[in-house]
Amino acid sequence: MRGDRCWSVEKRSWIALLLGVATGLAATTARAADCPGHPDALGTSRVLVVDPREHPRIGAMQYKETLPLHDHEVVLTFDDGPLPKYSNQVLQILADQCVKATFFTIGHQAQANPEGVRKLAAAGHTIGTHSQTHPLTFNKMTLEQARPEVDQGIASVKAALGNNASALSPFFRVPGLLRAEAVEGYVGSLGVQMWSADFLADDWRNISSAKVYELAIKRLEARHKGILLLHDIHERTVLALPKILHELKARGYRIVQVVPATANRPATPTEPQDWLVHRPSDNVPVAQWPDIPSFDFTGATTHLSLTSTDVSLLSSGPTTTRRAARETAWPPVTSPASRQTAAALPVPAADLFEIQAPIPRLLARHDALPAQPLRRAAKAARRPVRVASLRKR
Known part of the structure; x- marks a missing residue:
């Protein structure tokens, strides 16, 4: 039984080989005929x-x-x-x-x-x-x-x-x-x-x-x-x-x-x-960026300068998670109804493009900072610096 099976496999292999040779000879003959x-x-x-x-x-x-x-x-x-x-x-x-x-x-x-x-x-x-x-x-x-x-x-x-x-x-x-x-x-x-x-x-x-x-x-x-x-x-x-x-x-x-x-x-x-002379390739990155997404900033509050409240908050000691979330959330969460009824984006502030004075380096929350210097720093941060004054410097 085993011998018959082996002979059958060997026979099929020889047939496949002969067919391949015949095909190759036919192709060669065709080329020669051409x-x-x-x-x-x-x-x-x-x-x-x-x-x-x-x-x-x-x-x-x-x-x-x-x-x-x-x-x-x-x-x-x-x-x-x-x-x-x-x-x-x-x-x-x-x-x-x-x-x-x-x-x-x-x-x-x-x-x-x-x-x-x-x-x-x-x-x-x-x-x-x-x-x-x-x-x-x-x-x-x-x-x-x-x-x-x-x-x-x-x-x-x-x-x-x-x-x-x-x-x-x-x-x-x-x-x-x-x-x-x-x-x-x-x-x-x-x-x-x-x-x-x-x-x-x-x-x-x-x-x-x-x-x-x-x-x-x-x-x-x-x-x-x-x-x-x-x-x-x-x-x-x-x-x-x-x-x-x-x-x-x-x-x-x-x-x-x-x-x-x-x-x-x-x-x-x-x-x-x-x-194409220069065909695109999957191996070469193509600088094709996605479209800019559309964000809805209707009703959002834009922070144009650092206020004294912000300085006090950042310089104060550790705060609870609830307090931080309540005082620093930006932009505020708006309901779908308010976004739909908004007529237009907020008008930018008049001093939006004015060059602002550098904000003083903020101290770590655990550092002590007197209240009076903080108010002076905050006031200086809000004061706009005119371009003409920069040129004089």
Whole structure:
């Protein structure tokens, strides 16, 4: 009996183990099928659907909101293309790793290389716009100057896409990240999402490809997730990109593709705090004080100065609890009826804001104190001291 029971338990354990192995093999096979010929590819882990009107400006470098990414998730973005010499190489590198990215295309480049724009759409990448001529003066432009740059850039990319104009996403990145209220307001009025970035690799600078790789990984590791800004028009970027993708996979990072919400494709469910660059934490105290309570002081007696009776009481010997309660109760207890019938708060005394003379140090109750000095001290305590007399001193 015991042997049969042990065999039954062992059999169930082996079945569970085999099912787990089968599931893992199926997942690996699926990933390999997603990227034929590259079983060790980085791949694209998920697609994030966003609504530009709900979150019109994103990017931790300049805005309070950024994409709601999970830990170790990365969104790759490329600006300034297409430039066939380098853009085609970038597309091939991404294809070899089955990675999807977002390309912010310049209108003038799209006019010169419409086939490059169509290649982006055919490869399934997300396409946004990056102005018509890439002026580095958006931060100084008026609305009248910014509007044609935005509109013509969108029109040029749509024209390059031809019959597939719907492949253009309502995403815009201002050249040089030189944001300004004029362009931000106009882009938002079009229902287009303004993109900044979470970190850079400085690949537009005259640095080596090794430096581009180093900065990309270093800055990503500092944030553990985010939007990386690169350019598909530089040789240094082409040389650094394979190493960046390899290192992302080695360190457990996952690629996320971002697409806009449509009538048939609802936005990915998120919480408002998921978009915040600085999210509130239960481990960090928040200085949010409760509202000031409403106290009813109607009928209360305000003691503006120390009287001779108070001095006598404090300097006298020990008193019984009943006597102390009777003589020092403040404020007096009022009945609910009297509080309800009170018309208004008592008018402050005329000398309320006068500077009072310092109150003499009171003696302990058990100390002896002659009656005459007490009366003089009490009289001095009641006498107001004028500001003018203080200035003379």
